[in-house]
Amino acid sequence: MAERESDRSVSQTVRAQLSLRDLILSGDLRPGERISELQAVETTGASRTPVRMALVRLEEEGLLEAIPSGGFMVKTFSERDVMDSIELRGTLEGLAARFAAERGASSRDLEPLKRCLDEIDGVVRQDPISVDAFSSYVALNARLHAMLTELSRSPPLIRQVDRASALPFASPSGFVMTQSTLPDARDTLMIAQDQHRVVIDAIENREGARAEAIMREHARVAARNLRLVLQNKTHFDLLPGLALIRMAGE
Amino acid sequence: MAERESDRSVSQTVRAQLSLRDLILSGDLRPGERISELQAVETTGASRTPVRMALVRLEEEGLLEAIPSGGFMVKTFSERDVMDSIELRGTLEGLAARFAAERGASSRDLEPLKRCLDEIDGVVRQDPISVDAFSSYVALNARLHAMLTELSRSPPLIRQVDRASALPFASPSGFVMTQSTLPDARDTLMIAQDQHRVVIDAIENREGARAEAIMREHARVAARNLRLVLQNKTHFDLLPGLALIRMAGE
DNA sequence: TTACCGGATATTGTATACATGTAGTGTCCA
């Protein structure tokens, strides 16, 4: 899962960060547990200095929590924390869509978005949708959301959206895979894709409020999927990071 | 300005962070300039390890930018970056207010907010307002905004609001001092205070949309003040961090 | 005169040794 010796080009810090993130999201490092630096050194192969840097970055990323007496522990999230993180991401993406609409997007700007839209159409058109197609959807969806955010042309906002999407269960593509086995999976994807189309239309027509409202609602599709996953308590393996959610009974 | 030998209790990392932040915001480290670690070591008195930690944290805070080839430089902000950061903060505070309204706040929850409101009334009532009173307003205003955000009872959101308010020119109290010498300073404070009162009223009555809209508009008072400051090109010394804004000509 | 190449210098990335503070455990006393 973690590339050990490979990628000699990237720094030890980045390697340690990736490696530790995998360990956290997979649940190998259990929530609430203190992360031992020495243990992390053994696991990642890097020395203490880059490991410490990685830990600081993962704290800022929201995956770790600083312990007052020193060191870090794996953060835990309540179900509402996750819902709020999704709503937060939707609000920020909504602001980005409004900025894009108000500031105007040329057809040249919108062209790559529309191409992406068409590609997603091609994926959603199949019935039933294969697992591979779901993977394609995830990639295309992530690209579309990234381009929509970029359209705001606001570096501070793009930065914050990225931060809000860093948590895997808050990311735009987080819950796509979890619903891949559900019977009405295709319907959900179609609805989401329709929202994609509408928001781009709104931006094109400079309808800021409409663009904002749609993006907010669009995020709530993920919220619905979260509820489904938590109710069925299934497909936990399809979203790394779901292990960080502490259930109702503590 | 920076406490050198004092506060032996706090870690070197925190001391270096505070010290470097002061240096950045005061403009002693010029925007766009690479920050030399060795120079930082000399300035702060800490060794390289805590200095590096501090640099990483300041990057996450948004004050520094990583240089691809290594190291960090002081970030620069366009006027629109600053405007967007204010709008962003307003949007997040708006979401917090909506959460507070929708989830309900008991009179017990609201009591400290109303006390703070009364205290601000006491400050704003004087005419003309002394410079000391302005300082009091800044402190009370910061407390009120913090309590309003807390009312959302959403740790992820509180975290993001704090991050968005970390940039001094995006903070709720950022531009209060800059307007202290303006003729209609008292009027602006009165208007802002009225918005405080209205948002608390909206939360009390569970009017989510109203609470959200008011908080967004409330942030735009800061945006107006920014325009005034940039037009008059005066009182730059009253907001540390204004030195980071690059003007229209380059 | 300008562009490119090579070396010297300085700066960052990494590893490790040392110091300090915390947590855990065991024993002793009430």
Add this chain to the structure above:
DNA sequence: TGGACACTACATGTATACAATATCCGGTAA
């Protein structure tokens, strides 16, 4: 038997030494 204190062990915070790499300057050739 329970609690408190002291001691030990370990984990983190800090400092520094070393290695690799980027930058800058000077020289040479086109």
